Amino acid sequence: MKTLNRRQAMLFGLGGLSAVTLPALHLNRASAQGAHDMHNMAPAASAAPAGVKLPHPALLQPDNSGLVKLKIAKGRHSFQAGSSAASAGINGNYFGPVLRLQNKSHVRFAIENAVDEVTTLHWHGLMIPSDMDGGPHNVINAGATWQPEFDINQPASFNWFHPHTHMETARQAHMGAAGMLHVSDGGDRERGLPDTFGIDDLFLVFQDRRVIDGDNVYAPDFMDLMHGFRGQYLTVNGAIAPVATVPQSIVRLRLLNASNSRNYHFHFSDGRMMHAIASDGGFLAKPAAVDILTIAPGERYEVLVDFSNGMAADFTSLPDDGSGRTPKLGDAQSLEHLMRFEVSDGLKADVMKLVSALEEPAAADPAKSAKTRSFVFDENMAGNMAMMRKKMMGGESSPMGQMGQMDHSKMDHSQMGQMQMPQPSKMQEMMAGEMDHGEHSARSADQMGPSLTAATSGITMSIADKPFDMSRVDVEAKLGSMEIWKLKSVEMGHPFHIHGANFRVLSKNGQAAPDYQAGWKDTVLVDGEAELLVHFKAEGKRSHPFMFHCHVLEHEDVGMMGQFVTV
Ligand code: C2O
Numbered sequence: 001m002k003t004l005n006r007r008q009a010m011l012f013g014l015g016g017l018s019a020v021t022l023p024a025l026h027l028n029r030a031s032a033q034g035a036h037d038m039h040n041m042a043p044a045a046s047a048a049p050a051g052v053k054l055p056h057p058a059l060l061q062p063d064n065s066g067l068v069k070l071k072i073a074k075g076r077h078s079f080q081a082g083s084s085a086a087s088a089g090i091n092g093n094y095f096g097p098v099l100r101l102q103n104k105s106h107v108r109f110a111i112e113n114a115v116d117e118v119t120t121l122h123w124h125g126l127m128i129p130s131d132m133d134g135g136p137h138n139v140i141n142a143g144a145t146w147q148p149e150f151d152i153n154q155p156a157s158f159n160w161f162h163p164h165t166h167m168e169t170a171r172q173a174h175m176g177a178a179g180m181l182h183v184s185d186g187g188d189r190e191r192g193l194p195d196t197f198g199i200d201d202l203f204l205v206f207q208d209r210r211v212i213d214g215d216n217v218y219a220p221d222f223m224d225l226m227h228g229f230r231g232q233y234l235t236v237n238g239a240i241a242p243v244a245t246v247p248q249s250i251v252r253l254r255l256l257n258a259s260n261s262r263n264y265h266f267h268f269s270d271g272r273m274m275h276a277i278a279s280d281g282g283f284l285a286k287p288a289a290v291d292i293l294t295i296a297p298g299e300r301y302e303v304l305v306d307f308s309n310g311m312a313a314d315f316t317s318l319p320d321d322g323s324g325r326t327p328k329l330g331d332a333q334s335l336e337h338l339m340r341f342e343v344s345d346g347l348k349a350d351v352m353k354l355v356s357a358l359e360e361p362a363a364a365d366p367a368k369s370a371k372t373r374s375f376v377f378d379e380n381m382a383g384n385m386a387m388m389r390k391k392m393m394g395g396e397s398s399p400m401g402q403m404g405q406m407d408h409s410k411m412d413h414s415q416m417g418q419m420q421m422p423q424p425s426k427m428q429e430m431m432a433g434e435m436d437h438g439e440h441s442a443r444s445a446d447q448m449g450p451s452l453t454a455a456t457s458g459i460t461m462s463i464a465d466k467p468f469d470m471s472r473v474d475v476e477a478k479l480g481s482m483e484i485w486k487l488k489s490v491e492m493g494h495p496f497h498i499h500g501a502n503f504r505v506l507s508k509n510g511q512a513a514p515d516y517q518a519g520w521k522d523t524v525l526v527d528g529e530a531e532l533l534v535h536f537k538a539e540g541k542r543s544h545p546f547m548f549h550c551h552v553l554e555h556e557d558v559g560m561m562g563q564f565v566t567v
Pocket residue numbers: 122124162164298497499547549551
């Protein structure tokens with residue numbers, strides 16, 4: 001029996017909706033040496049065969065005229081042998097290529113929307129003018145082609161691109177209409193870093209999924225919109241428990257968390273260190289050794305891992321409770337298996353020793369701040385609960401009303417029982433009480449309430465005092481200036497992200513952030529209080545304001561987002 005604090009109870013304890021299922025694959029730390037055998041030990045939810053080879057996305061570069069062609073389309077993807085799920089992809093069926101752009105180059109795009117709905121494409125991490133960015137104001141209609149062009153002018157860094165459609169971001173991104181983006185300055189050889197694409201420089205995208213068969217892949221219920229959608233299948237580059245073969249050398253992993261709401265707490269089950277060399281905005285001053293690396297949705301890290309001893313290793317995550325805190329390793333800690341690395345001496349070993357220093361980002365100097373602002377991640381928990389309880393009582397526009405329009409033959413009516421909101425007294429009891437939820441944090445499809453959309457749910461959240469409004473500008477900041485932004489989360493951890501700007505983490509809950517968060521970033525998990533020094537680097541035009549928001553995509557869709565322009 002494990003006691004949950006009030007916050008955890010809030011996260012997972014809301015009535016019969018809190019049923020949870022085992023993450024697809026669990027390892028026990030005590031038996032980590034035999035861990036590769038345990039790939040076969042998948043519980044009923046997943047019959048993952050061991051050893052599917054890690055799929056690696058293709059490299060895409062502009063053609064000789066500087067043009068990049070992207071096509072956003074729907075498809076089907078197999079997450080494991082026998083699975084076939086509706087998906088979306090860019091230049092493919094699920095997810096996209098790794099787009100490599102050279103710093104100081106000019107790039108033009110032809111982005112074709114071949115899905116039968118409006119979408120957008122946001123360059124997460126690029127410092128470009130807002131009218132060239134694909135925020136919610138820059139829609140690509142079905143069948144249309146969008147042709148932005150811009151200069152790349154920023155440090156070498158690992159970024160990504162994904163839809164940012166008004167109230168539809170979560171679904172579209174979850175389906176896979178996204179890709180990784182590498183801004184290169186061609187200097188990695190001289191830096192002594194591994195840079196052989198797909199061999200000792202691996203691009204890894206992590207997404208959790210609830211449904212890996214059929215068409216109903218993303219059907220969030222009330223709880224999902226409140227806490228973020230999570231799935232029990234943990235995928236890497238679209239595969240469950242893949243195996244990568246790496247050279248007997250230092251290997252660079254570029255890690256992107258493209259999940260809607262799940263945080264990962266990366267950890268090698270044999271205890272070997274990751275050496276963080278870069279975060280969202282570019283290189284750190286020097287490698288930071290880290291045993292458990294927490295990465296929130298939207299965030300990126302680059303790490304070096306030493307495979308020179310030839311030993312295979314299992315890459316895992318500690319379970320995530322949504323609090324935003326990095327868990328501690330316990331004796332019988334259960335690790336969630338992500339993927340395995342095997343070492344082959346048939347692959348050319350290039351880099352044999354860890355770099356000792358990288359680029360020195362200019363010291364974060366809070367005295368440079370022109371202004372201080374404060375923001376609170378407001379889940380509007382009580383208001384949303386009351387709204388939902390009221391809707392339960394009936395009414396045409398209620399979720400129950402919507403269910404009338406759904407295909408009843410496909411519906412499990414026992415779910416309706418789960419949808420009933422608990423009585424206030426019962427809720428208080430649960431929030432204060434003891435629950436045995438263990439570390440489980442995902443529900444499977446058969447444990448769901450009726451599905452809702454951000455637009456029809458009536459749920460509202462905010463970060464700028466009021467829920468997101470496309471016609472309201474919340475902040476005007478001076479282009480090129482720096483500001484201190486004080487962020488506060490109350491009930492759960494929220495990943496803060498800002499467009500067209502980078503920041504340094506000055507403090508988290510009054511203390512210095514971990515070393516691997518010491519560089520320039522655009523996304524950071526806020527658990528309690530965080531102080532950032534934000535540098536407004538790109539022009540935010542009034543016609544296309546930039547966004548700042550929670551990168552739990554369900555929260556973004558229900559309004560935990562604000563807009564800013566530069567002046
Ligand atoms: Cu990755 Cu505004 O998003």
